[in-house]
Amino acid sequence: MSLAFDPRTLGWLQRALTHEMRALQQYLAQSVLAQLWGEGERAAAFRREAEEELEHAARLMEELIRLGAAPNAAAIPPARLGRSIPELLAADLMLEKEAVLLYEGALAHAQRQRNERMMRLFSELLSAETKHARQLAQQLQETRDVAED
Numbered sequence: 001m002s003l004a005f006d007p008r009t010l011g012w013l014q015r016a017l018t019h020e021m022r023a024l025q026q027y028l029a030q031s032v033l034a035q036l037w038g039e040g041e042r043a044a045a046f047r048r049e050a051e052e053e054l055e056h057a058a059r060l061m062e063e064l065i066r067l068g069a070a071p072n073a074a075a076i077p078p079a080r081l082g083r084s085i086p087e088l089l090a091a092d093l094m095l096e097k098e099a100v101l102l103y104e105g106a107l108a109h110a111q112r113q114r115n116e117r118m119m120r121l122f123s124e125l126l127s128a129e130t131k132h133a134r135q136l137a138q139q140l141q142e143t144r145d146v147a148e149d
Ligand SMILES: [Fe+2]
Pocket: 020, 023, 052, 053, 056, 099, 128, 129
């Protein structure tokens, strides 16, 4: 690890990893729950989300390991479940909105540091989570429309 390396960048990487591990836990738990409800298609969709978050976690771990730091996610809160698919989607939308704020902060820090590598990583993750949030808002709207029919 370069001694000149900015410790706050490591901090952002670890915080981002905490988010991704939390999102992974949440989507995986929701996939299991949806399967128990007999909602196979929805369970598969949550499972794909979990796999995408797993991929994000791996990318962050790669950066941490390259920098000589052990991946060290903080304690993560319980998965937010619910009694219906719209409740699950609403919990996910909140999580993804938090992710967008997190990656905006991480990207701003990388820009101040003129760290091109981190700028690329955080802007890619920011656009992935922005897309997640948009898709969730849309799915939530669709499930509510169905409920109102
Ligand atoms: Fe993610």
